[in-house]
Amino acid sequence: MSMILEGDRLVLGTCYYPEHWPENLWEEDLRRMLGTGIEVVRIAEFAWSKVELTEGTYSFDFFDRFLDLAEKVGVKVIFCTPTATPPAWLTEKYPEVLNADMNGVLYRHGARRHYNYNSPVYQEKAGKITTELAVHYGPRKCIIGWQIDNEINCEKNVFYSESDTKAFRLFLKEKYNTLEGLNEAWGTAFWNQTYTDWEEVHLPRQTYSNSTNPHEMLDYLRFISASARKFVKRQSEIIRLHKKPEDFVTTNGIFGHLDNHEMADESLDFMTYDSYPNFAYCLDMYEDGDEKLRDRKWSRNLTEVRSISPVFGIMEQQSGANGWNTHMEAPAPRPGQLTLWTLQSIAHGADFVSYFRWRTCTMGTEIYWHGILDYSGRENRRIKEVREVHEKIKKLGMAAGSVYQAQVGILKDYDNVWDAEVDAWHRRVEKSSQEALSAAAQKTHTPFDYVYLKDETESERLAKYKVLFYPHPTLINEKRAEVLKKYVADGGTLVFGCRSAYKDMTGKCVMAKLPGLLRELTGTDILEYSFIAPDAETVNVDWEGSSFAASVFTDLLEPVGNAAECKAIYTTDYYAGAGALISNRFGKGEAWYYGSAWNERSARIFLEKLGVAAPYADVVTVPECCEIAVRSGEKGCCMFLLNYKNEPIDITLHKKGKDLYTGQEIIGSQKLEGYGTMVIELPE
Incomplete structure (x- = not known):
């Protein structure tokens, strides 16, 4: 790879248009970026017409001039x-390239992401512009990597064009071969x-009750995913034919379906x-209550990214207030929050952080989505804070290339993520447990x-x-049940919640005694x-003396087999006395089945009793x-401490460590300012 994510240091960038x-502002901006500690710019994700203003007529002069200047100044570029758009x-x-709503009404020009992945015309035109850009700009010295499209499946992640209908039928024919199988x-x-x-088979369509076949819907979401992946793969293959060997290929996200x-x-x-933690403070999204994680919730999102790439990049990091003219009214980050959110990303595995954006746009839908600089470009508090961030991360080189450490994992899979979207019964327990487990952790x-x-x-992955x-x-x-059995048999501890294993992979309910394929592993009936x-x-x-409330749902449980034990019971309502938690010794490990969804208190108790909390x-x-x-x-081990409160807090170090910001060895009581961060090198 080139320059970023090489494991030697942390790098800052910004999005530039x-x-x-x-x-006449370009050179001033680029030199000012370098003086701020920003070394990389991302460009061109919404600039098709700058290269192909009319069909088949290409002009490369605009970006050639910019890239010439970047090479002169010494700024690197992600193209x-x-x-x-x-x-x-x-x-x-070619209106067939447009996406449509469920009733077939086309989404017209004037916003973004209004195309569909399956239009043969759009596939051709997208392939052509990608080829022209890669052939012409691929050799440029200042380019270090390529971003494909922008935010795949953002804003609209359902598709109802005629091209999608035809592609859906092909997807189903390949999967099921016959109508009987379908x-x-x-x-x-x-x-x-x-x-x-087959002509009778369509994308999900409007029904009087807004209820459609759930098994069809599950396959529809799988189809959307496959279509988006193919679209990305076509561009990746083109870029790889023409880019320099050391340049990387990425895209930014992550989004649903x-x-x-x-x-x-x-x-x-x-x-x-x-990463936009300031969404937590948008006036039209804000949730009051001290129990809410607010901007800290973005650590959960970063955990999702880390599951894809243990070391990753941030292509757009919050630097100013976010907002469109239509919604998302939000305050500016308070002093310290820009630093906090940057270090939040780095703590979770980001070795490259690119701020959105350099200058705040004076036109269009995103006139209130502020960047580092305001409209005038004057010196301000945010650019000073970015300079301070740069000084901090220069001292964190030992973190580069290292990976986040965790003894606890939360298993997920896309089939169940999508089923929880299709199935309201599944959705309620999933939402409760996912929020509770992450908050408790x-x-x-x-x-x-x-x-x-x-x-x-x-x-072995588990x-x-x-x-x-x-x-x-x-x-x-x-297949998945066997992998889980082997993990437990080899010594792992695996915990299931209610409503487990009552469907097959089509989404149909099984007729076996529940929990179906997990019955033997969990020792549960x-x-x-x-x-x-x-x-x-x-x-x-x-x-066993710890009391907590069940949430959303109850499975009434009974142990099955000599290795299974009832560890907890329901104590109220008509459930009183029925089993709520079964543990089952299986090989060298243990499987647990909890008959409810988690809330924050029950999640805490599970972490504590299983010996993995704190x-x-x-x-x-x-x-x-x-x-x-x-x-x-x-290079060693470093601990990130991030204070999400706007007030100083006291922390106590029980072992000696080195404050990487100051280079001083510290132990005992320390003060961490409001929105403050500290990074400590820990002894081996």
């Missing part, structure tokens, strides 16, 4: 394919939905993410990873984790199950508002 500014000539002449997988005998001709892991494996060198200072499971996953939670794997197959009634008293659980308690004591993250690699 030369097409927005007079050329983007501009396919997120097809030009007006294209959408007017009808069986989709359960079309229900409500007389049987298909007798997309197997981001498979996309990265197929097409990218690493993933980059767009954050507040108990228990670092965790997301670990994505697929049919090809080897149990073996590094002392405890794995798999909250609600509603869909399961034999589910006698009865129900949502917790809205008029019910609190359903309490007692786990793994760094012997190193440091910090209040709940402070996040702990540790990155470790060949």
Whole structure:
């Protein structure tokens, strides 16, 4: 790779739009960036017309002039394919390239991401502009990498064009071969939905109840993912034919209805993410209440990115207030928050951080999405803070190339992520548990990873984790069940929540005794199950003296086999006395089945009783508002302490370490300012 993510140092960049500014500002801006500590700019993701103003007529002069200047000044460049915003000539002449809503109404020119992936015309035109850019600009010395499109599946991640209908039929023919196979997988005998001709098969369409076949919907989301991945892969293959060998290929995200892991494996060198913690303070999104994680919740998003690329880049990092003229009214980051959010990204594995944007745009929808500089470009508080960030990260070279450390993992898979979107019963338990587990882990200072499971996953991939939670794997197959059995048999601890393993991979309910394919592993029989009634008293659980409330749903459990034990019972309502938690010795390890969804208290108790909460308690004591993250690699181990409160906090170091900002050895009581950060080198 070139310059960034090489494991030697941390690098800052910014997003720049030369097409927005007079050329006489370019050199001043680039030199000023370098003086601020910014070495890389990303360009061109919305600039198709600067190269192809009319169909088939190419002019490379505009970006040649900019790249000449970048090479003169010494700024490196990430060049983007501009396919997120097809030009007006294209959408007017070829309206088939446009996406549509469920009723077939086209999304017209005037915004962005209004195309569909499956239009043969758009595939051709996108391939052509990508080829022209890669051939012409690929050899340029200042270019170090390529970004494909921009934010795949952002804003619109459903597609209903005629091209998508045709592509969906092909997708289903390849998957099921025959209509008989499709009808069986989709359960079309229900409500007389049987298909007798492929032309009868469409994308999900409007129904009077807004309810569609759930098995069709699940395949539809799989289809969207496959379509987006193919679109990215075509561009990646073109770029790789013409780029310099050392230059990387990436894209920025991550967004829904997309197997981001498979996309990265197929097409990218690493993933980059767009991190906007200030969404937590948008007036039209703000949730009050002290229990909310607010901007700290972005650590959960960064954990998702890290599951794709353990060391990654941030292509767009919050630097100013975010907002469009239509929504997202938000305050500017307070003093210290820009630094906090940058270090939040680095703590989770980012070796490259690029701020969005250099100058705040004076035109268009994003006139309120502020960058480092305001409209005038005057010196301001934010650019001073970026300079301070640069001085800090120069001292954090030992973190570069190192990876985040976690003993706890939360298993996920795309089939269940998408099923939880399709199925309201699944969605409620999943939402509760995912939010609770991540919040409890954050507040108990228990670092965790997301670990994505697929049919090809080897149990060795899971073996590094002392405890794995798999909250609600509603869909399961034999391959995945066998991987989980091997992980436990080899000594792992695996925890399931309610509603596990009651569907096959088509989304149809199984007729086996529940929890189906997990029955042997968990030593559990589910006698009865129900949502917790809205008029019910609190359903309490007692786990050997620890009491907590069940959430959303209850499976009533009974142990099966000599190795299984009931560890907790329900103590209220008609559930009283029924099993709430089963543990089962399986090989060298242990599987647990919890009959409810998690809330923050129950998640804390699980972390504590399973012996994985607060793994760094012997190193440091910090209040709940402070996040702990540790990155470790060949150069050593460093601990990041991040204070999300706007007030000073006291921390206590129990072991001697080196403050990497100051170079001083420290131990004992320390003060961390409001929104303050500290990075400590820990002894081996």
